[in-house]
Amino acid sequence: MKKYHKIISSVMASAMAVALFAGCGNAADNGNAQADDNAAPAENAADSSNAGAENAETGGETAATENNAGGVIKIGGVGPTTGSAAVYGLAVQNAAQLAVDEINANGGINGVQIEFKFEDDECDPEKSVNAYNTLKDWGMQMLVGSVTSGCSVAVAEKTAEDNMFQLTPSGSSVDCVKYDNAFRVCFSDPNQGMASAKYIGENAIASTVAIIYDSSDIYSSGIYEKFAAEAANQPFEIVSAEAFTADSKTDFSVQLQKAKDAGAELVFLPIYYTEASLILSQASTLGYAPIFFGCDGLDGILNVENFDTSLAEGVMLLTPFAADAEDELTKNFVAAYKEKFGDTPNQFAADAYDAVYAIKAAGEKAGITPDMDMSAICDAMKAAMPQITLDGLTGTGMTWDVSGEPNKEPKAVKITNGVYTAM
Amino acid sequence: MSFISYLINGVSLGSVYAIIALGYTMVYGIAKMLNFAHGDVIMVGGFVVFTIVSSLGLPPVLGIVAAVAICTVLGMIIERVAYKPLRNAASPLAVLITAIGVSYLLQNIALLLFGANTKSFTSIVSIPPLKLAEGKLMISGETIVTIISGIIIMVCLTLFVNRTKAGQAMLAVSEDKGAAQLMGINVNGTIALTFAIGSALAAVAGMLLCSSYPSLTPYTGAMPGIKAFVAAVFGGIGSIPGAMIGGILLGIIEILGKAYISSQMADAIVFAVLIIVLLVKPAGILGKNIQEKV
Numbered sequence: 001m002k003k004y005h006k007i008i009s010s011v012m013a014s015a016m017a018v019a020l021f022a023g024c025g026n027a028a029d030n031g032n033a034q035a036d037d038n039a040a041p042a043e044n045a046a047d048s049s050n051a052g053a054e055n056a057e058t059g060g061e062t063a064a065t066e067n068n069a070g071g072v073i074k075i076g077g078v079g080p081t082t083g084s085a086a087v088y089g090l091a092v093q094n095a096a097q098l099a100v101d102e103i104n105a106n107g108g109i110n111g112v113q114i115e116f117k118f119e120d121d122e123c124d125p126e127k128s129v130n131a132y133n134t135l136k137d138w139g140m141q142m143l144v145g146s147v148t149s150g151c152s153v154a155v156a157e158k159t160a161e162d163n164m165f166q167l168t169p170s171g172s173s174v175d176c177v178k179y180d181n182a183f184r185v186c187f188s189d190p191n192q193g194m195a196s197a198k199y200i201g202e203n204a205i206a207s208t209v210a211i212i213y214d215s216s217d218i219y220s221s222g223i224y225e226k227f228a229a230e231a232a233n234q235p236f237e238i239v240s241a242e243a244f245t246a247d248s249k250t251d252f253s254v255q256l257q258k259a260k261d262a263g264a265e266l267v268f269l270p271i272y273y274t275e276a277s278l279i280l281s282q283a284s285t286l287g288y289a290p291i292f293f294g295c296d297g298l299d300g301i302l303n304v305e306n307f308d309t310s311l312a313e314g315v316m317l318l319t320p321f322a323a324d325a326e327d328e329l330t331k332n333f334v335a336a337y338k339e340k341f342g343d344t345p346n347q348f349a350a351d352a353y354d355a356v357y358a359i360k361a362a363g364e365k366a367g368i369t370p371d372m373d374m375s376a377i378c379d380a381m382k383a384a385m386p387q388i389t390l391d392g393l394t395g396t397g398m399t400w401d402v403s404g405e406p407n408k409e410p411k412a413v414k415i416t417n418g419v420y421t422a423m
Numbered sequence: 424m425s426f427i428s429y430l431i432n433g434v435s436l437g438s439v440y441a442i443i444a445l446g447y448t449m450v451y452g453i454a455k456m457l458n459f460a461h462g463d464v465i466m467v468g469g470f471v472v473f474t475i476v477s478s479l480g481l482p483p484v485l486g487i488v489a490a491v492a493i494c495t496v497l498g499m500i501i502e503r504v505a506y507k508p509l510r511n512a513a514s515p516l517a518v519l520i521t522a523i524g525v526s527y528l529l530q531n532i533a534l535l536l537f538g539a540n541t542k543s544f545t546s547i548v549s550i551p552p553l554k555l556a557e558g559k560l561m562i563s564g565e566t567i568v569t570i571i572s573g574i575i576i577m578v579c580l581t582l583f584v585n586r587t588k589a590g591q592a593m594l595a596v597s598e599d600k601g602a603a604q605l606m607g608i609n610v611n612g613t614i615a616l617t618f619a620i621g622s623a624l625a626a627v628a629g630m631l632l633c634s635s636y637p638s639l640t641p642y643t644g645a646m647p648g649i650k651a652f653v654a655a656v657f658g659g660i661g662s663i664p665g666a667m668i669g670g671i672l673l674g675i676i677e678i679l680g681k682a683y684i685s686s687q688m689a690d691a692i693v694f695a696v697l698i699i700v701l702l703v704k705p706a707g708i709l710g711k712n713i714q715e716k717v
Contacts (some may be wrong), residue, residue, distance in 0.1 A: 285563045
């Protein structure tokens with residue numbers, strides 16, 4: 001009897017273990033499936049690399065005229081494809097892959113095909129550095145990533161050490177681009193805070209403002225500080241500023257009650273959409289209906305499964321990308337994304353798509369070739385980035401400073417009838 | 424007026440902690456182990472209700488029954504597979520580590536099945552909010568249900584432990600496992616029953632937690648689980664009324680600390696109070712000081 005029990009428990013233990021590994025297996029399969037999309041051009045490129053090697057040595061210009069000459073350019077991506085920020089990581093992975101496929105179909109960068117590989121960092125800075133190292137072992141020459149600020153800052157330390165070109169689509173904290181090898185596509189946090197304060201002030205949206213922010217998060221507190229500083233120059237008054245932390249982010253009754261008691265007409269939410277969805281529903285329970293205004297972190301709130309989107313009606317957010325925009329580029333991108341991944345792209349996807357095209361533009365300007373090592377590519381790209389102008393999804397006529405910051409117009413959208421509408 | 428409103432919110436949050444803490448405290452009292460996976464059973468309960476009520480559109484009652492049933496079975500399976508074989512292991516740490524392992528296993532399985540996207544939970548409570556003082560004071564239906572369920576569960580558990588044979592067996596096992604076995608008590612059965620009840624409570628806590636704070640992710644149960652563990656220690660681990668009092672006090676301290684001291688320091692205040700209470704009363708508010716006799 002005893003033996004029988006032992007067998008049962010070991011069988012069940014192994015079943016649980018298998019279940020665990022099944023998860024890993026699936027994730028790996030997905031990764032492979034995506035890598036397979038690219039495998040064909042990569043192999044072609046490898047086959048012809050012997051023939052093209054001499055050409056490649058003569059310089060990028062010659063290589064540009066011949067398709068698939070001289071190997072591939074390896075671009076790596078890092079971001080959370082599992083965990084609490086997986087929405088962002090998956091969007092970046094998908095959109096970057098889409099951009100890479102498009103570029104490859106149109107002849108690549110300087111005629112060289114791109115190979116793209118994405119590693120998961122679970123939104124954990126330590127795992128992000130591990131993912132970066134894995135990609136370096138794979139032979140990555142340029143990095144698109146990481147997706148979130150904390151991870152981007154951690155990885156930036158490594159890329160600066162290695163002199164690897166880094167372009168983060170969405171790492172918005174100041175330190176993400178503190179080294180000269182790092183650039184970003186999105187606005188920095190302070191810029192978002194300042195732009196939000198200006199937007200509210202200049203459009204006279206409200207005269208009394210309350211803020212609810214996450215003091216344990218660099219993104220949220222970064223925006224908050226700049227917003228509060230800029231508010232002094234604007235014709236509105238901050239009547240309450242309350243924080244929450246990562247460990248107590250379910251109950252917002254106190255923060256909302258204080259905003260309500262202070263008579264705030266507008267509540268500024270420089271936070272992510274998960275907490276914002278809770279704030280919206282708790283405000284409605286409380287019978288409090290101010291204007292809610294947020295930054296790019298609120299993007300995704302309409303995609304929260306089963307969320308009552310009527311709660312988000314009238315919410316305003318500063319975001320560089322609205323999927324229902326009417327321009328040709330956005331329409332094509334949204335259609336291609338929907339067809340391939342069955343989902344409407346968010347602004348992280350748009351940032352990543354622009355990031356890959358910025359790399360293409362700068363890479364062509366710099367005349368990079370696959371045989372250059374990462375440090376040489378980085379030096380060339382650093383010099384080329386401030387010279388390019390990109391008409392992307394997140395802004396037309398985007399340019400970059402030497403400091404790594406993008407220059408583009410801030411856009412705001414308002415949620416009406418469950419969709420973003422440009423304001 | 425806002426003070427009363429804060430107080431009610433505190434009691435509501437505290438009642439959820441209390442129901443979770445009841446499960447923690449029962450398992451600790453009887454099996455003498457910290458079931459760190461308890462918080463994740465809450466999450467499983469939440470997902471079962473979400474799947475049945477929100478995805479399949481079936482009536483909430485069915486969701487409640489299914490969640491309680493599934494969590495009960497899950498709790499017993501976890502106990503049987505991951506804890507029981509280690510009950511007599513040389514180090515009590517072994518079972519603590521498997522508990523942490525089970526916690527991550529449940530989180531990752533949920534991540535695999537449901538994805539990381541936040542899901543908005545449809546409240547299973549359909550009682551309209553209570554408006555007092557001309558609408559200045561709103562008590563939501565969820566708050567009322569949570570507080571009432573907390574009290575009912577506590578009373579039922581106390582009666583069960585003190586008045587039934589199975590409950591008496593639990594008390595005996597918690598006092599001395601070896602002696603209880605010699606007296607003919609089925610120790611394994613009793614511990615399995617404890618896990619079953621604890622997990623059923625976790626399912627109820629999951630539903631109430633998600634109804635009051637309608638966001639559901641695979642990590643939903645983790646932090647409330649830890650807070651409830653604190654509440655259980657606060658009230659005196661192993662004591663059923665202690666868990667209830669500990670949970671409610673913790674909720675009130677958290678909310679009032681947030682409201683009147685600093686919203687950034689809410690957790691620091693909670694834990695500082697815990698340290699002070701434990702310094703004054705090491706066994707917790709209602710804990711018994713049992714002296715080890717050599």
